[in-house]
Amino acid sequence: MAITNNTDFSAGAILTAQQQNNFPRGIMALRTRTSNSGILSVETVTIAAITFTAVANRNYRITYYEPQGVGAVGTTYSDVAIKNGTTTAGTLISLGVNNATNTARSSSIVQWVGTFSAGAQNIVATGGPVAGTINFTAGATFPAFLMVEDLGTA
Numbered sequence: 001m002a003i004t005n006n007t008d009f010s011a012g013a014i015l016t017a018q019q020q021n022n023f024p025r026g027i028m029a030l031r032t033r034t035s036n037s038g039i040l041s042v043e044t045v046t047i048a049a050i051t052f053t054a055v056a057n058r059n060y061r062i063t064y065y066e067p068q069g070v071g072a073v074g075t076t077y078s079d080v081a082i083k084n085g086t087t088t089a090g091t092l093i094s095l096g097v098n099n100a101t102n103t104a105r106s107s108s109i110v111q112w113v114g115t116f117s118a119g120a121q122n123i124v125a126t127g128g129p130v131a132g133t134i135n136f137t138a139g140a141t142f143p144a145f146l147m148v149e150d151l152g153t154a
Contacts, residue, residue: 003059004153025150028052028060029123032143037136039072043079043128046136047146049086050123054116059151062094064125066108067142069100075132076101080108082146086122098127100134115154123148 006022009015029050037046047064054060064082071078078098083090096110108127125146127136138144 002154006152022153024152025058027147028150029148030145031147032145033138034140034143035138037127037134037138039133039135040078040128041133043081043088043126045088045124046080046127047125047144050146050148052121052123052148054118054121055150056118057115057154059113059115059154061149061151062112062123063145063147063149064094064096064108064110066098066127066136066138066144068105068107068137069098069127070105070135070137071100071102071129072133072135073102075129075134078127078129078134080110080127081125082110082112083124083126084121086124088124088126090122090124090126098134098136105137113151121148 029052031050080096082094094110094112098108100106
């Protein structure tokens with residue numbers, strides 16, 4: 001992955017447009033969920049799609065965080081995923097595992113860093129058990145979230 005580092009700045013130097021463009025642009029899209037996902041037995045959209053406009057040749061970081069999962073009897077583990085699209089049928093771009101069982105809760109964080117082609121992008125978070133059921137729990141003081149950040153030029 002290409003990274004365009006910025007230069008050291010010194011007094012009296014001229015700041016160029018390219019140097020300004022190299023800086024990160026911060027959060028491009030964010031969606032939170034402050035309620036439980038409900039009992040899931042199959043892969044389900046856990047945080048609805050967020051949309052942002054990608055610029056070619058820029059690095060983006062996508063983070064999906066679930067504060068805790070609670071499995072039922074028979075739950076072995078659950079997949080948590082970031083997909084490019086608006087449904088579970090979207091293109092998988094990152095996958096993580098939540099190890100929640102009926103006796104242990106577990107949080108999950110999935111990240112992806114890369115570039116997109118220019119234009120509108122839809123990103124969705126999904127989750128579901130490999131066996132059994134899972135309930136991803138969240139609240140006002142411990143929200144689940146899906147976030148896209150611009151890291152700078154590639």
